[in-house]
Amino acid sequence: MNARTFLLTPLVLFALLVVSLSGCERVNQVIQPDAPTIPTEATLKIGVIQPSNTFTGFSQGAETARAQINEKGGVLGMQVVFISRNNQPVASEPPTPEASISAAQELIDTENVFALLGPIYSTNAVEVGPIAQQAQRLMLPGSSGANVPAAGDHVFLITVPNPFQGKVMASFAMNPDELGAKTAATIIEDGDVYTTDLVQAFEDAFQKIGGKIVYSGAYPVGDATFTTLLTEIHETAPDVIFCPGFQPEVPLLINAARQLGITATFLGGSAWDDRERFLSILDDNTVLDGSYYPTNFSVATQDADVQEFVQAYNGLFGSPPDGIAASGYDAMRLLALAIETAGSLDHKAVRDAFAGGSGYKGATTISHYDENRHPVKSLAIQTIQNGQVEHYKVVEP
Numbered sequence: 001m002n003a004r005t006f007l008l009t010p011l012v013l014f015a016l017l018v019v020s021l022s023g024c025e026r027v028n029q030v031i032q033p034d035a036p037t038i039p040t041e042a043t044l045k046i047g048v049i050q051p052s053n054t055f056t057g058f059s060q061g062a063e064t065a066r067a068q069i070n071e072k073g074g075v076l077g078m079q080v081v082f083i084s085r086n087n088q089p090v091a092s093e094p095p096t097p098e099a100s101i102s103a104a105q106e107l108i109d110t111e112n113v114f115a116l117l118g119p120i121y122s123t124n125a126v127e128v129g130p131i132a133q134q135a136q137r138l139m140l141p142g143s144s145g146a147n148v149p150a151a152g153d154h155v156f157l158i159t160v161p162n163p164f165q166g167k168v169m170a171s172f173a174m175n176p177d178e179l180g181a182k183t184a185a186t187i188i189e190d191g192d193v194y195t196t197d198l199v200q201a202f203e204d205a206f207q208k209i210g211g212k213i214v215y216s217g218a219y220p221v222g223d224a225t226f227t228t229l230l231t232e233i234h235e236t237a238p239d240v241i242f243c244p245g246f247q248p249e250v251p252l253l254i255n256a257a258r259q260l261g262i263t264a265t266f267l268g269g270s271a272w273d274d275r276e277r278f279l280s281i282l283d284d285n286t287v288l289d290g291s292y293y294p295t296n297f298s299v300a301t302q303d304a305d306v307q308e309f310v311q312a313y314n315g316l317f318g319s320p321p322d323g324i325a326a327s328g329y330d331a332m333r334l335l336a337l338a339i340e341t342a343g344s345l346d347h348k349a350v351r352d353a354f355a356g357g358s359g360y361k362g363a364t365t366i367s368h369y370d371e372n373r374h375p376v377k378s379l380a381i382q383t384i385q386n387g388q389v390e391h392y393k394v395v396e397p
């Protein structure tokens with residue numbers, strides 16, 4: 001693996017020097033005297049909670065990292081094995097908290113996985129977090145909900161958290177050199193933790209810097225007309241509409257808004273970066289032109305670590321990665337680095353190594369983790385032009 005930039009503590013460095021001739025088992029004995037010995041042919045079992053029909057880039061990004069790690073000898077000499085569970089019982093509907101809870105319990109109790117990658121939706125991750133915490137399993141979700149890590153000190157976000165997303169998009173909307181907006185309407189998806197959290201962050205930031213929220217509304221999952229909602233928004237004539245939800249609803253909503261004569265600029269959230277599916281809903285995606293959304297990753301970044309990820313992902317899956325794929329990739333790499341830094345499979349030692357890491361570079365760059373277990377990292381703003389996603393700019397934390 002390139003860029004092992006999660007920093008080793010002086011104690012670990014000393015231990016590694018002392019036992020450099022003795023192999024992984026001797027490292028375990030010096031760094032964690034009570035940690036279990038790792039068998040010579042052991043595998044490292046990692047649980048993956050992945051919806052079957054949405055945001056599938058998450059597990060594919062993680063698989064890209066797993067392949068690279070195993071090719072270079074694994075983690076502490078162990079080959080990484082994924083055990084996956086689907087938390088989307090109905091392919092045409094969102095993954096459910098119930099299926100996510102069941103998946104997590106089976107992965108931990110039956111499969112005895114070392115850690116969990118996922119879930120992706122914040123609505124599911126807030127339910128799985130307490131399960132992982134109680135079992136003292138590191139959980140690295142694909143979600144950005146600010147409260148997801150509140151479950152406890154074994155839960156860390158990988159992607160850009162909602163408070164920073166909301167602040168950046170509010171500033172972008174009001175910047176006179178960008179959109180110059182003074183008024184905004186906001187839309188959440190009923191019952192969804194992610195959109196509720198992100199809209200609140202946007203509204204707080206927008207109003208704090210002098211903007212006015214002229215309308216706040218919601219749509220239910222599965223809505224395809226949005227007639228009442230959009231009619232009410234049209235009457236308030238906002239400069240921008242912040243609608244950070246998912247496909248298929250959001251593309252359909254924007255299309256319906258344009259047909260109604262709404263000309264406001266649409267702004268989204270990182271959920272829009274399920275790019276292939278988001279752009280598969282409409283026959284003509286040019287109706288989405290002029291919209292903007294944030295993501296923690298851009299294929300346009302000409303950094304060597306980013307391009308290594310892009311090329312490896314392309315090689316495995318035949319298409320460029322999106323933001324959620326970057327989160328899956330970084331989650332697996334960060335987990336591997338933390339285990340190697342701890343030098344054992346002691347859960348507390350690995351958790352401490354993860355929390356204390358800094359200067360990580362992979363698909364994205366993470367400066368460090370804050371007290372809320374949110375990553376401090378840059379945000380890329382994407383735009384849609386000619387029916388295609390284009391990189392627009394990068395905003396540093």
